[in-house]
Amino acid sequence: xxxxxxxxxxxxxxxxxxxxxGAPSGDGFATRAIHAGQEPEAGTGAVVVPIYQTSTFAQxxxxxxxxxxxxxxxxxxTRTALQEALASxxxxxxxxxxxxxxxxxxxxxxxxxxxxDHVIIPDDAYGGSFRLIxxxxxxxxxxxxxxxxxxxxxxxAAVRPTTRLxxxxxxxxxxxxxxxxxxxxxxxxxxxxKLVVDNTFATPYLQxxxxxxxxxxxxSTTKYLGGHSDVVGGALLTDDDELGESFGFxxxxxxxxxxxxxxxxxxRGIKTLAVRMDRHCDNAEAVVELLSExxxxxxxxxxxxxxxxxxDMAAGQMFRYGGMVSFTVVGGQEAATKVCARxxxxxxxxxxxxxxxxxxxxxxxxHMSVAGTSLQVPADLVRLSVGIEDVQDLLADLSDALD
Numbered sequence: 275x276x277x278x279x280x281x282x283x284x285x286x287x288x289x290x291x292x293x294x295x296g297a298p299s300g301d302g303f304a305t306r307a308i309h310a311g312q313e314p315e316a317g318t319g320a321v322v323v324p325i326y327q328t329s330t331f332a333q334x335x336x337x338x339x340x341x342x343x344x345x346x347x348x349x350x351x352t353r354t355a356l357q358e359a360l361a362s363x364x365x366x367x368x369x370x371x372x373x374x375x376x377x378x379x380x381x382x383x384x385x386x387x388x389x390x391d392h393v394i395i396p397d398d399a400y401g402g403s404f405r406l407i408x409x410x411x412x413x414x415x416x417x418x419x420x421x422x423x424x425x426x427x428x429x430x431a432a433v434r435p436t437t438r439l440x441x442x443x444x445x446x447x448x449x450x451x452x453x454x455x456x457x458x459x460x461x462x463x464x465x466x467x468k469l470v471v472d473n474t475f476a477t478p479y480l481q482x483x484x485x486x487x488x489x490x491x492x493x494s495t496t497k498y499l500g501g502h503s504d505v506v507g508g509a510l511l512t513d514d515d516e517l518g519e520s521f522g523f524x525x526x527x528x529x530x531x532x533x534x535x536x537x538x539x540x541x542r543g544i545k546t547l548a549v550r551m552d553r554h555c556d557n558a559e560a561v562v563e564l565l566s567e568x569x570x571x572x573x574x575x576x577x578x579x580x581x582x583x584x585x586d587m588a589a590g591q592m593f594r595y596g597g598m599v600s601f602t603v604v605g606g607q608e609a610a611t612k613v614c615a616r617x618x619x620x621x622x623x624x625x626x627x628x629x630x631x632x633x634x635x636x637x638x639x640x641h642m643s644v645a646g647t648s649l650q651v652p653a654d655l656v657r658l659s660v661g662i663e664d665v666q667d668l669l670a671d672l673s674d675a676l677d
Contacts, residue, residue, distance in 0.1 A: 389415025452584025459487025
């Protein structure tokens with residue numbers, strides 16, 4: 275496996291926070307994950323941000339609010355804390371939290387695009403993103419072109435006068451493809467388009483797309499940021515004032531906002547993101563080593579492998595390579611589904627990024643929406659979300675399932 279390049283980006287310095295909340299004194303990523311936007315509550319000194327489980331806020335006079343809050347769809351202190359924490363971790367000034375990652379994705383499209391516009395998407399895009407664009411946005415008048423985003427010449431060739439958005443996932447789901455974020459940012463800028471990077475797989479601990487030129491960073495906070503498979507959410511992060519205002523306006527107007535309890539759960543998960551991601555990466559690397567040597571495995575997809583076509587790029591723009599691993603099984607779809615059904619510790623379930631290990635068959639589960647299209651995933655593909663259990667137990671479970 276290749277090692278991360280010493281020039282790879284490190285977690286950024288904290289972005290300024292509103293004066294009335296104060297900024298944490300430490301610059302380190304783990305410090306900001308615990309403290310950014312999460313100062314002790316002024317009234318009681320509570321160390322943990324309270325769950326402001328209220329739909330509305332008292333006003334002293336009509337139109338005169340006590341702290342800028344009037345109705346929780348428009349703003350809630352728990353959600354504000356989450357948005358500030360996420361913005362700090364991505365090194366930007368604006369954060370907007372949503373009820374799901376797909377709500378965040380829809381907001382990007384509605385902020386940037388209009389009927390008649392064109393978007394470039396990965397040729398191995400996440401099934402949910404593809405469904406949103408193909409089934410919801412196309413009837414609205416949007417067109418799209420799937421492109422291998424690792425090939426910058428192919429991206430340039432796909433740009434049209436109407437291209438307004440380049441949609442990037444890196445690493446991609448489920449084939450772990452790597453795209454050159456800085457290169458895509460240059461192409462988008464030259465075309466008068468915006469670059470959005472779905473950073474869900476990497477998290478801000480392993481990669482900061484905004485530092486490499488991305489206009490918008492998208493997260494499904496359901497995954498690694500929440501980290502415990504107990505909350506659904508999404509987020510958009512940007513340094514662009516106009517986009518930040520647009521995201522907030524659409525969140526308030528359409529209403530797909532993160533509730534206070536969901537925001538609180540995500541904040542709790544973020545506090546341990548750094549230590550969890552280190553363990554996810556450690557365990558994934560051991561799993562990759564096992565799979566790479568197993569006779570029942572055809573191909574292993576992991577950016578840390580020397581044989582991965584994007585390994586050099588990943589080493590340059592990622593801190594480490596993450597906890598997601600995909601592989602093909604000798605014997606085709608039937609053999610792959612049997613492996614998924616045989617594991618004991620790897621739970622057969624959709625989603626990813628929790629402390630527990632998950633296994634799935636993308637073609638029959640998360641990526642059924644791309645079946646029959648050019649984005650269809652291999653029938654013999656298995657995807658792993660490697661958790662933080664004792665690694666020897668995980669290796670034994672996979673060995674038993676494959677044998």
